[in-house]
Amino acid sequence: MKSSEIPTAALVLGVNVTDHDLTFKGLSEVLQDGVTPFVVSLRSKECPGIKHLMQKLLTQLMGCHVDMDSANEEECPLISPNRIRCSVASLTDWYMNVTKKTDIGTPCQKRASPPRHWDTPPVVVIFQDMESFTTKVLQDFIIISSQCISEFPLVLIFGIATSPMIIHKLLPHSVSSLLCIELFQSLSCKEHLTKVIDKLLLTSQFPFKLSDKVLQVLINIFLYHDFSVQNFIKGFQLSLLEHFYSNPLSVLCCEPQEARKRVNFLSHKQCENIRRLPSFRRFVESQVSNKQTGLLTDDGCLKETVQELLQDLHSYHDNYFPILRCLHVLTLSLPKYPLGKQIRELHCACLEKKVWETEEYESVVQLVRMLAKDELVAILENCREVIISSPAKHLGDSAEKLEEYLGRFRNLEETNDDQEGSVSSVKEIQKKTDLYHLQKTLLEMKESRRFKKLTKFEMLRFEVVDFIDSLVRKHLLPAEMQILHEMVYFSSTHILREHLNAAPRVALHTALNDPYFYLKNEALKSDAGCISNTAPDICIAYKLHLECGRLINLVDWLEAFSIVVTAAEDPNSTAKDQVDDIIHARFIRAVSELELLGFIKPTKQKTDHVARLTWGSC
Known part of the structure; x- marks a missing residue:
């Protein structure tokens, strides 16, 4: 790197723009803790010009200095943002003043030790959305900064959502040659999602679970809408909130020890709610008549049984996830990934139905029976590590069995x-x-x-495949087949679609056609098909425009609007009465709002008409 070049990091984050703020926030904290206290984060909407950029830069730097040094305004006259001169000279003077103080032993020096090739901590400027910055702003800032790079160390970080080539498209060669660019590629949003699902859902540590349909809704929103991991987490939080708010038996969705204590304090009404669960009713029907009578009439007998069933449900999860990971390891080595490349796809398939009854699973078994020795041994070693690291106690025999198979493979003489x-x-x-x-x-x-x-190898390979198949059939049963799964699984997909899958046209029609639905004002209640004069002006204009055809006469529309609005004030008023200026202005505003929402547009066919853009009731 030349002495006149500015060290620059091009950080490619991907198209999940909604997650970038969280990423840069974490990056700023890491830099402030371990590199330098002088970190500035800029956005394009805050920096329309070079003057605004310099003002934002100086304001953030001085604010950071005041927080750490608690200096008085008399000692540092540049502290007040009102007295900031948006120039590089002000930035240089401030930096020289701060670094002199940090040499004495201020918190800045204790917090961050400067890099070896710099005597003082650098100033890091982060451009969060580099593609959205004006080209002239970037060029001017880089050119000005390159002239002063010898006076204070500066590091630039470009946040890029598309491709690093955008740097050379926005900056000419004369400007980009002033930068020493290093490319950094973050993990893809899909990999982040896999980690989130692995830590939140594919573990028995947390009792709350999502059904296959709910999980599929959240994944579809992620894949087909925004690629935002943060929004996926918000959807998971919404599911958690709805489950504990709407399900009275969610009180038992907790750790096994705590659940056993809470069962003893269940009321009679809560016991009746348990008896109404579909999974519990199936369990009662499978019992003998005496046991059925006790479960349906005796709360004490019910509580004892519920404690046992909750323990079975917890054991089911302890065994489910290790075997799920083993099956995923098995399928990753196969061509075309019959059961999916990601473990979330396999998880959804296992939750939906018995996975061993699918054609994809049959193809997996056939392909595994043709694996070579080294591939099969590597898979068995990974499966053994997964089972050993799991908290399931009942899978200890499976780990020993896998160890036995590995020993037989090692000792096998071909x-x-x-x-x-x-x-x-x-x-x-x-x-x-x-x-x-x-x-x-x-x-x-x-x-x-x-x-x-x-051969002996082929016979042993068939034996191993049959053993893994037996584990899958035993432990990967669908969650809906487990007793009391309703207590820990959230399955209301319609609630998620209502809150997360927005239907703007339906929402707009509901708000304009029935304002009481959102405003909850008793004065807004009206019979179906009636137009109330107490409704907002845009609602009145909207209902009137529904009665028109493709072209709407503005004069007739205004007269009808005036009749509805003045009906309560003067019942004897007619359309021939002159419309006053206030009603005229209210009508113009309502029509403008409808045009902004996309219900109408101007037309050149007739000067006093507008064209309707929507049809039907919603």
């Missing part, structure tokens, strides 16, 4: 019978080169392969 047979066949073919004998020999080889005896 026979050379098949190889010798194939060599002798080749020699026989070489001796008989005529077409008749060649065809005859190939047919004999084909028949011998069809009825050949399995």
